[in-house]
Amino acid sequence: MSRRVLVTGGAGFIGSHTCVALAAAGYTPVIFDNLCNSDIRVLERLRQITGSTPQLIEGDVRDEALLARVFADEPFAAVIHFAGLKAVGDSVADPLTYYDNNVRGSVALALAMQRAGVNTLVFSSSATVYGQPDHSPIPEDAPLRPANPYGRSKLMVEQALSDLHRAQPGWRIALLRYFNPVGAHESGLIGEHPQGKPNNLMPFVCQVAVGQREKLQIHGGDYPTPDGTGVRDYVHVMDLAEGHVAALMHARTRAGLSILNLGTGQGASVLDVVRAFERVSGRALRFDIGPRRPGDVPAYWSDPSLAKATLGWRAGRSLEQMCADSWRWQQGNPRGYD
Ligand code: NAD
Ligand code: UD1
Secondary structure, three states: OOOEEEEEOOOOHHHHHHHHHHHHOOOEEEEEEOOOOOOOOHHHHHHHHHOOOOEEEEOOOOOHHHHHHHHHHOOOOEEEEOOOOOOHHHHHHOHHHHHHHHHHHHHHHHHHHHHHOOOEEEEEEEHHHHOOOOOOOEOOOOOOOOOOHHHHHHHHHHHHHHHHHHHOOOOEEEEEEEOEEEOOOOOOOOOOOOOOOOOOHHHHHHHHHOOOOOOEEEEOOOOOOOOOOOEEOEEEHHHHHHHHHHHHHHHHHOOEEEEEEEOOOOOEEHHHHHHHHHHHHOOOOOEEEEOOOOOOOOEOOEOOHHHHHHHOOOOOOOHHHHHHHHHHHHHHOOOOOO
16 A cells, blocks of 8 residues: 655645654655745755655646646555645735636646545645634634635635535545644744745744844734734644644545644634743744734634544644744744745
8 A cells, every 4th residue: 555645735834844744654745846835945854854855746736737647657545735825915916816726726636636546635724714703612614704715715625625525425535724823843944934024923923033023013902802912723833734644544544524623722812922932032022013904803713622533633732832943943044945
């Protein structure tokens, strides 16, 4: 039985960490990535962590001919599909690019798998499919009302794969809805390096701490939360990576479709993150509390109990560890892999 797993988007932030977790579990990750938001030098870092350099197939998931060749060349046990675009603002400005990449790319991949007889697939969905939730913690059967094209592209793929499973119940599919992935591998060798000004909180905090940016703008201090700042469910990227391996192993044992939240089940406010980061870095972070960011949800966090019951997985790493590992990566690699 093949132990090779095709990891689309495997050169990116969550994909690269999942390659580490796959290798630790005895799988052989093969990365399929067009490098539109990643750096080939991640391969050498993966070698330093795991002892072997993963194979990279440089290509686009919308390239059906290439996918057909990849699946014809060697057997794969499964596919983990991370490849996609994820910037909410860009998806509003250029929706067709998002639907093309995220939806058409996923359909092309599933078609190539179907033709090759590979029917185990783990897909990167997002808590963004819930939109503004009625309450937290959010269970998987909460209403789905994504508020932007990025979120709708994720929901469309979930629906397409659910329809596929209904038509062909032999498929083994896990749709994983991540909450807010942060942190880095504990070695400090791989991590997240957004291009340009970061939109997300943790990369921004890191850049303030390392002196690349003067201060953090906190988007809103008047939310109905304990300290007035936005609350999210931050989850360590290595916990997420291990969640993918658990989902893969579960899918391999039985046909079916699982839809699972991957989060800690705990909310943390922006100020909780700032304070935790200050504790682990020993640096004071300058910040201003400004207006709310348009489109932001005040507070939400996951109900991760289904993932625990189904996979035996839980996100065990603390907010301090998320900050400490982000900080180690940032200090060692202030310009990413440059
Ligand atoms: P990332 O941008 O670091 O990784 C995505 C990878 O996919 C990149 O290496 C990029 O080069 C590649 N890629 C993009 N389009 C491609 C295409 N058409 N063909 C081949 N490769 C392509 O992002 P990430 O944070 O690691 O996210 C991975 C997945 O998880 C994405 O699908 C994203 O939507 C989803 N997700 C991310 C978050 C988050 O906050 N990071 C939250 C929820 C869901
Ligand atoms: C964003 C995306 C969401 C994606 C998620 C994954 C939007 C609208 N949503 O959500 O689709 O799934 O990332 O990580 O972009 N904050 C500040 N100052 C900053 C940056 C953020 O105060 O400079 C606050 C935000 O207001 C929010 C919290 O920090 O309260 C987290 O923000 P962010 O990291 O951008 O994540 P989300 O808003 O949850």
